[in-house]
Amino acid sequence: MVNEVVMRAHGLVKDFGGGGLVRRPPFRAVEDVSFEIPRGQTLALVGESGSGKSTTARMAAHLVEPTAGTIELEGEDVTRLRGPALARFRSRVQVVFQDPFSSLNPRHSVEQIVTAPLRYQRRRVPGGARAFTGDLMERVGLDPDHSRRLPRQFSGGQAQRIGIARALAVDPSVVICDEAVSALDVSVQAQVIELLGRLQAEQGLSYLFIAHDLAVVRQIAQHVAVMSEGRIVEAGTRDQVFDDPRQEYTRTLLAAVPRIPAEWDAARRAGAVDPGRGAPGAHEDPGTHPAGGAHTPAPARAEETA
Numbered sequence: 001m002v003n004e005v006v007m008r009a010h011g012l013v014k015d016f017g018g019g020g021l022v023r024r025p026p027f028r029a030v031e032d033v034s035f036e037i038p039r040g041q042t043l044a045l046v047g048e049s050g051s052g053k054s055t056t057a058r059m060a061a062h063l064v065e066p067t068a069g070t071i072e073l074e075g076e077d078v079t080r081l082r083g084p085a086l087a088r089f090r091s092r093v094q095v096v097f098q099d100p101f102s103s104l105n106p107r108h109s110v111e112q113i114v115t116a117p118l119r120y121q122r123r124r125v126p127g128g129a130r131a132f133t134g135d136l137m138e139r140v141g142l143d144p145d146h147s148r149r150l151p152r153q154f155s156g157g158q159a160q161r162i163g164i165a166r167a168l169a170v171d172p173s174v175v176i177c178d179e180a181v182s183a184l185d186v187s188v189q190a191q192v193i194e195l196l197g198r199l200q201a202e203q204g205l206s207y208l209f210i211a212h213d214l215a216v217v218r219q220i221a222q223h224v225a226v227m228s229e230g231r232i233v234e235a236g237t238r239d240q241v242f243d244d245p246r247q248e249y250t251r252t253l254l255a256a257v258p259r260i261p262a263e264w265d266a267a268r269r270a271g272a273v274d275p276g277r278g279a280p281g282a283h284e285d286p287g288t289h290p291a292g293g294a295h296t297p298a299p300a301r302a303e304e305t306a
């Protein structure tokens with residue numbers, strides 16, 4: 001169906017704290033946030049630090065409960081779920097977090113990590129754990145022979161690919177990427193973005209993509225919502241928001257963006273960026289080399305373009 005909405009949030013509010021002996025008022029982190037994610041597309045939530053992006057994402061992922069408002073997934077109200085209904089929700093909405101190393105169990109092999117969501121839901125691993133893991137690793141550009149390795153034996157970009165493989169294991173309706181590429185070196189970042197784009201094209205994945213880096217958002221999102229002080233202040237298609245922003249706040253945010261190199265943007269628009277290789281001139285992420293050996297952890301945190 002054209003333009004089918006996979007997730008819809010309406011009037012989300014989140015208050016933190018408040019009360020106590022001196023009866024402090026709660027802090028409102030998110031105020032009246034509504035959005036829709038069309039199936040097979042990406043909605044990016046952008047904004048400065050503290051604008052409420054992650055809190056909104058965490059409500060969408062059912063990791064924090066909204067103070068008010070509703071969330072629908074494929075037409076079903078999923079705002080307040082408990083027990084088995086919540087477990088079913090977890091197989092439909094997956095999260096890829098910012099720091100791949102802290103979100104992967106350091107004592108578990110890739111095979112244990114990517115099959116964990118299925119085991120948690122007491123679901124059979126189709127075709128057996130080894131083959132299932134190998135297939136997922138290939139889909140995200142990792143060597144299937146490395147399925148017994150631990151997270152620390154991978155680079156930062158490779159570890160994030162494991163996080164993506166884990167998300168894909170349950171065949172989710174929505175993948176929430178919460179600053180999923182922010183911790184990566186900028187060239188590896190480009191390759192992970194290419195991977196996310198390729199997976200979307202191949203499998204019709206729908207993403208809620210949280211980022212403070214507008215250059216990244218421009219490469220991945222079809223739709224953009226700009227947040228400031230807990231509210232969505234501007235929303236539209238990527239081209240509307242980037243090329244014809246209505247709000248002064250958005251213009252200021254865009255003015256602060258380091259321009260992505262013109263040749264990258266031209267190559268991306270022309271579809272000339274090879275998903276396996278990333279942007280022109282990028283260093284190669286060892287994850288794209290099936291034969292790439294073990295690496296000491298290199299979760300490069302530099303190069304964030306805040």
Ligand SMILES: Nc1ncnc2c1ncn2[C@@H]1O[C@H](COP(=O)(O)OP(=O)(O)OP(=O)(O)O)[C@@H](O)[C@H]1O
Pocket residue numbers: 016017027029047048049050051052053054055056212
């Ligand atoms: N658990 C919490 N308790 C109290 N305040 C919180 C909590 N989580 C977030 N906040 C506050 O809510 C506001 C929004 O935070 P949030 O993390 O959603 O913003 P953000 O746009 O994602 O920023 P960042 O990119 O820095 O994570 C901030 O002022 C933050 O301090």
